[in-house]
Amino acid sequence: MSPVILSFCMLSLLVAVSKTSADEAAGDHCPLASHKMGKIGGVIDYGSRVGKEMKVAMEMAAEDFARSSCSKQLVLQIEDSSGDSARDAFFSLTLSAPVSFENNGVNASYRIAAAVELVDSNQVQALIGTMSAQDTGHLSKIDKNIKYLPIISLTSPAITPPSIAHQLPHFFQFSDHITFHIQCLAAIVGHFKWRKVTVIYESKNGFSAYSGILTLLSDTLKTVNTEIEHHSTFPPMSSLSNPGAFIEQELIDMRRRSNRVFVVVMSSLKMAVLLFSKAKRLGMMEKGYVWIVTDEIASLLNSVDSSVVDNMQGVIGFRTEFARTSKPFKRFRSRFRSKYRSEYPEEEEYCNPSIFALRAYDATWAIAQTMKNSTGKSSSKDLSKGISSRIFRGVSGVIRFKNNVLWQLPWFQIINVVGNSYREMAVWSPESGFSKTLEKRNDVNSSSSFEEWGPVYWPGGKGSVPRGWVISEKDKPFKIGIPSMGAFREFVHVSFDQANNKTCATGFSIKVFEATLKRLPYDFPYEFVPFNGPYDEMVKQVYNKELDGAVGDFSIEPGRFRYAEFSQPYIDSRLVMIVTTKSVKKITWMLKTFTKKLWLLIVAMHMFIGCLVWILERGSNTEFEGIGGMIWFSVTVIFYAHGQSLRNSLSRVVVAPWLFVILVVTACFTADLSSRMTVSRLEPSILDIDTLLKTNASAGCNANSFVGQYLTNVLHFKPENIRRFYSESDYLEAFETGYIKAAFFVEPHAKVFLGKYCNHFTQAKSTFPLGGFGYVFAKDSPLVFDMSEAILKVVESGEMRQLERILSSPNCSSDALRDNSSLDLEPFTGLFILSGSISAFGFLVAILRMGRNLQILSCIQRVLTKRRILRWASIHFSKENSTIPKTKDQVQTSTSVELELTNFAH
Template identity: 50%
Template sequence: MSGGLSFFLVLLSLLSSAKPDGSQDKCQITQQITARVGCVIDHSSRVGKEQKVAMEMAIQDLSKSICARVDLHLKDSQGNSARATAAAISLLSSKQVVAIIGTLTMQEAALLSEIENSFPIISLTSTATSPPSESLQWPISIQIANNVAFHMQCVAALVGHFQWRKVTAVYEHNNEFSSHLGIITLLSDSLRLVSSDIEHYQAFPLLPSVSNPEALVEEELKKLRSKSNRVFIVMQFSLQSAVIFFEKAKQLGMMDKGYVWIVTDEIANLLDSVETSVKYNMQGVIGIKTHFAETSFKQFKTRFRRIYGLRYPEEEENSSPSIFALRAYDAIWATGRAIKILQQGNVTSKELSQKILSTAFQGQSGMIEFKNGMLSQPPTFQIINVIGRSYREMAFWSPRYGFSENLMKHTDMNAFAEVLGPIYWPGGLQTTPKGWTPVDVDRPLKIGVPAMGAFTQFVNVRYDPDTNETDISGFSIDVFEAAVKHLPYQLPYEFVPLNGSYDEMVELVSNKSLDAAVGDIEVIADRYHYVEFTQPYISSGLEMVVTVKPDKLKETEMLVWPFTREMWFLLFVTHLSVCLVACLMEIVHGRSLEDIGAFWFWVDCLLFAPREQFKNPWARLLLAPWLLAIVVVTATFTASLSSMMTVSRVQPSVLDIETLKMTNATVGCNGNSFIVRYLINVLEFRPENIKSIASISDYPEAFERKDITAAFFVSPHAKVFLAKYCNARFTKTGSVYKPSGFGFVFQKGSPLAIDISEAMLEATESGQVEKLEKQMLSSYNCSSPINSNNGSIGPEPFSGLFLIAGLACALAFLVTIVRLVREHWRNFLPGNVLVEVELQPNPVN
């Protein structure tokens, strides 16, 4: 089709689309207000073509509706920043335009401020950005777009929902973000709010300006493929570049299982206008596109498709308008409405700027109202999933409500999975990808292990000179290997023995010289700042071990050990009370102290064989419960004394750390561990009083030579030490200071830390870790543990017997006292005296 015929058909289409009500006749040429407006777009790009058609439609509608005429002067930027700037300057100088509409970036617009600082530039970029606050030379920028921060928040919400800890950001380089990398900063800030971060980012040049874009994309994608991260955020990409990008990603196997691709507005909004072959290269991609109301969109779409198909017949099948066409249409309308309000023949740039910024109307793309030079109404994004020849609309997201199934029904993040439904991931994967691959393709993990640990039971590094091989074993190694077996994937790794301290090994992980570290590494707060720890695989605590000494003083008093002082006192008082009351009852019954034999009576009660028969039945009743109590107490005394005579009785040589500090004693510990810092900074020991001990076998010698008075171990090490030297007179004493435990170390933010923690919990719940710990401790076969607890028995177990005997004694005493009072009271009555006198016989003269 010739160019003249094509132009004729387009003109005919525009004329035929006019309303048949004759509204175009209402405006006379002399009544129309005219303004010259420049336009800089890329005529060769899909977005540029849509914008051009939409603006021509808007100019026609303006002329018919409000008698405002916009004289549009088009310039082609050819997708080049320098050409765009030059074209805008040319329009300002030669055409005397009052405003420029186009895809000018903030940096490109800044150059125009040298000519006219109050000149309005209506930007049609996909996202809006605020100019740096320190600059005072930015022109009046009117951005018909939403703040780019909203786009990054939506991306972060998706990443946070699927709990991907790391992402790779990919964007096409342009002037807008060349100096400050603003889009990366915004994305990073949003990701931190969902506990995620950018692991890598890659800037691609403008591919249309590269001589061999396919080779460049392939080379850069291979670099990204060699990284462990598999979550890619593609943003600020032109459609032409995105087609090349995903074609090469498909060829390199980066659209297979395990990969995640998220594309933003620039690509997602144009999926309706690409060939089916392009969508086949993007299967499983998640897109974020700006949603707009479709109240009048159908009519607009019909007109647009007809005109676009005539203008670009080779793209007729994919001629649906995108959000970029709608915003271009609204940009012309905003300019025309401002011109109409001014009602002047000649419109100045400053006046036009003020009117555009204060305008407010319902456009094709939504509400057109500005705040701080950009659209004030927060956007609503639609989440889509590319499947087959098209895509599935899954959910909506807005800054206020988050994810929702539709615009009228909102939901929370917990129900988001139900809103989304099943997602088609790249490669047809049915479950959510974990977002990373364990290691690089050709390199196993380098895992550091301590080669000079004091306790080789946890990590033992042995070198065999005959075979030139290094054997690494121990409890920590066994636990790590058990956890790896529970991983749902293969994890190739190799151990690297290190001769430095534990802090040095952790630092090597932090600076990425090592991928991880395995061993008896304590989880402490200051290490958490620069590395990631797994779940502790064994609990820990700082304990003090000292020598023990026999309690020679107590050996001479062994007969009193079975009972406490309180028990002996209670026995004596109760026995004395019962015997006294029993004697008193016998005296009341008419017996004398000589008849009773008071001293032997007390002893007979203990031997259960009173020498004299009780005549008072109340005395027999009183003695019965007490004799029963004596039987029980005697049996308990015999059993406890027998046990004590067969067990070694010792006590710690030092009771607590305060004694150590007051006596300025020297203590020993593993010099390569955190214990040295802990003793100095927390427990306030003097550095000169801390002696470094290199091996577990050196501790007994140091105690014997009096080099140290006490040794400090973490709890797992203390268990091993006491198990190995259980007959060497050592014991734990003092308080237990509680760090977290032993864990494995990974680089900060490494997803492996989470997977290994989960696998380690599975190994623990299955009993494997406990079994490995028992195997480590059982190899020493310790059968004679030292007992430093005296185990004396108090009165609590016999409280019932003492209560019964005490009540019986009190009751008997009370009854006896009452009888004595009554007898004495009778003796003093007058009647009794007279009777006695009268009964006396008369004396014989």
Template identity: 50%
Template structure:
């Protein structure tokens, strides 16, 4: 058993023991089986921006349900903070069920955490747990079996890896560097790398290296640690960096240091995934200025409906009231919308059950949900959202970002897809349905090659015959007054044209060779230089 699992279980057992002691002290007797109202337990992490949004969204969902359905079964929600800790999240679920008599749980619990809860507390085995955490792309036997009571209000992260691969393949980058912040939940982060690698292979690309950062909460000197790791990456030749998993706080520091170290200049590529791109509306202008030229993707939702506009208006007002320090950044993200829809689905199912205390019946009512939520269509298939996600490709520029196009697992970067779903959008100078004009780091509009000389690396030496018989093919001239040597000719022009068409940068230097052809070939064999002597010779003698 891994150290992470052992640590989790040890911490969890201590928390459960504390919970039992608290229950014995505070509960005066058995709870009536006919208790009213029905109760939802919400687990949130208020130390994060996402958790703050989810907390408010859950409360709003229950409030809105009562406003729309007076006289129906009363539903309450009790919230408990996980403080960003996996063991604490599982303990919170147990505590809400034992002490608050929650008949359903909603929150960012993973399948691993829910499975541990079921193993350690038999009471919870039939209580529905609605997870709003992203589904990690974990394959058996690492993935525990999914019980009927565990319902996932999110999509598989495999689609995120496929979207990354689609972007990489579109620009023909052959190698990438993957970066991620290790999760604080009981999960297998390495599976992200495995699935990203599989997706990249489909577009003839590979992960050259990957760097895992500890959770930001575990670092004592975060900025220095990140700077040292970035120095290692900067010394290598690859310039395509993909941040596949990160908290908002970690990403802000990462890009701050990257900019200070010259890693946000021309030639670099940075790609962020949904967990950062969907929160860009809530970051400070200083963070946006550090991310100029970054591209990414965010889960699409329809933000033009009247229901969303009304929700956004109330959410902004309530969020500012609870978090005045966030006054300028109070728009709800997809994570808030998912929490709202998940809570609403549970509350509606409770009302349909009309007060019956039957967990299996409640699970069936939840799985039968079919309504248009704020985050999209809410339908389930085999315990997961049945609708495949649609992503908006974004490009950070100026004080915010612009939306470039859409991508979907079924249609890719497709204009036909946009027509089919009836969407209209302006794409700047680009083409609708395709990746158009992107502003890359360094305010550059030319697509980066994705590769350049790393620190300590030398350009490729290309040997050219200095005493060729046909100067129109290769001509070497030395200017003693300027101490410069120029190499021109038809063969050189062909070579340069070919290099310019490569999908990556190829630094090289032309080295005139004054010896014989045989000696020049020997230099190639000895790896002193790489010569296109054979090609040049062939052209000359035709």
């Protein structure tokens, strides 16, 4: 190669390397842009962690877009909504525009003023920032041109009041709507079955202005049987002179209440850090407490130091889920960390990007991409149309707007703060509910409960799910009403201890209540309050909160559920009718010993067996030929068999079990008949309620119970025929004088009454199911669940059976309570089945024997011949025929059959 050529090659290589180095230094490999890009404005809070992340991300997006599109004309102008320029703009705006900002607060007013400054002074074509729908609504009133300016709101969660949504056609909410946040929150609360929560929120971003948020939260929680017991509104931290003192006092007030489930929504990170610091100092991060945080806090846990995480041990939260393992996110995170460290070196250790940084980056990129794709100078309407019609793929995922809100449904990751970080437990979506991971969201085998994937670390450490409430200082002691004038003292008996100056209560209901309290996992201070009046009035006292509960023999019935809730029944109950008894000694007809069904079955079986034995014995005993012989043999079959005159072995097999049945039935008949003739029997004077209604007789009931209304409304008694009494002695006098013919008691009361007076009263056949006895508590009281669980423990332990002995009485003899009904078929069912089966078999054999001379027998014999058992059949028939005397015709027939069988055999 010549030196000239070599020199030329070396020069070309140096030029190429120099050009490449120059291009890399410039950051791109493209010529100067030939078209002009627009301006994008940003309104964020530089003083907040979210604002810092958004600022860095938006600047990254502008740099990346300029590098990728070969353009240096994209201008990004960001205003600090809490800085001096925003304040100056606010004051100048209030002097020139007659607009009131009182409802939005100072911070919102600064945001609006900063946005106006960007639009009017800097001529931006689109806005990005933390402006809410309320802010934008006020902004459009100040400047009509702003009404059509594309605005992408990064406020999370998205809140759009219905009255404002249609007024802002170019307002885009790049965040999940608050409805989904509230649904996820309700799903967590409902999973652990907490019945009451306390809501804590910061009045920012229009939360207090849109009063429907609290209503939406309350309605959603009601779908999981939960209600908001108390809500506490914290003003913005910047408006408080001493935020720590304010938060501490609020927490002290909440600690005095019984509820222990706290939900922090719509809160800034600054407020949450101070809140949990004060909560830990006040002992509100210990065992028994529950804390739940929403996306605004949970998404920033990577951005706080270890002291903040230490104060939040056991907190449950949910954050927006995205592809954290994707390559675009990993590249973005690496560059974000580098840039964030350079701008905020004091936060170098905690510089991981959150979902808010990703969305700020994607929003800036989406607007810039729309501007680039627009031909010529694009108007605000063109930009809005381009944003709403395009699908963007960013680091936060697929971005698509429908009706100016995110089109895709969100996924929230459920986390649990443990140790120096947090544990990822599950993901949740509005469509699928809980699932284990985002990858298994469509797995049919995926569990619907995130608790199954490991124990939850609660405040105070691992353990069972906190109950969510305790007995607070305000609840001591509980006022428990008891009936002082109950009809039966065996259930509740009230007395006054003058020595100790206190009310004493005893009885079955009180003993069960005391046993139940021992099963509660906490102390239950209470005092009994005697109540002299109807039970329904005592239930209403609980409804009016004059009583915290009521203990006694309260029947659980539907009408009372309007005013209170009941525990699990501690004893079952029915409505029974009690009447006087009448003595029965004389036996006119012995037939009453058995029921008609049993008599008919005995006669039918006897005749059937008699006829069957007659068929089997007819060839051996000529005296029983004809219909008359059959009838006589059927009548005398037992005596005939007893005299051992039966010659056929099959007849003996049929008759033997029937003889045993007759023996047993005869013994029972003799025993029952002897009892009826010697022992005085008691029968109800009135058999059932129909008889009582037909005779228009009067009935008595407890004056303090619901039974009177039940008799009138359900059983259709005339009101004038119902007599009400206050004590059991009143019933005795009323029965003696004929004032009433029957009395209606709930079953536990009836057992006590009959235990004392069983020689004179008995229970009629009419009974009506009821709900049992239970304890009364206020509606939505958490005591209902705990007491019900404790009652079941008392029942399972066997203690309830021992306590029921209080209601028993030794005064009743077993003879007086004996049943007067006749003997039915049930005791003899097995015997009749046995005898009937054997008789049926004998009948089948008899039919086969009768048909052996017919052509059917020949067919059977041909089949048997093929089975090689004809020889056995031939021998069997020949032996049997030899033992039975035959007529001349029979001998000929038998001989022909034997010859035929022999021929077949050979």
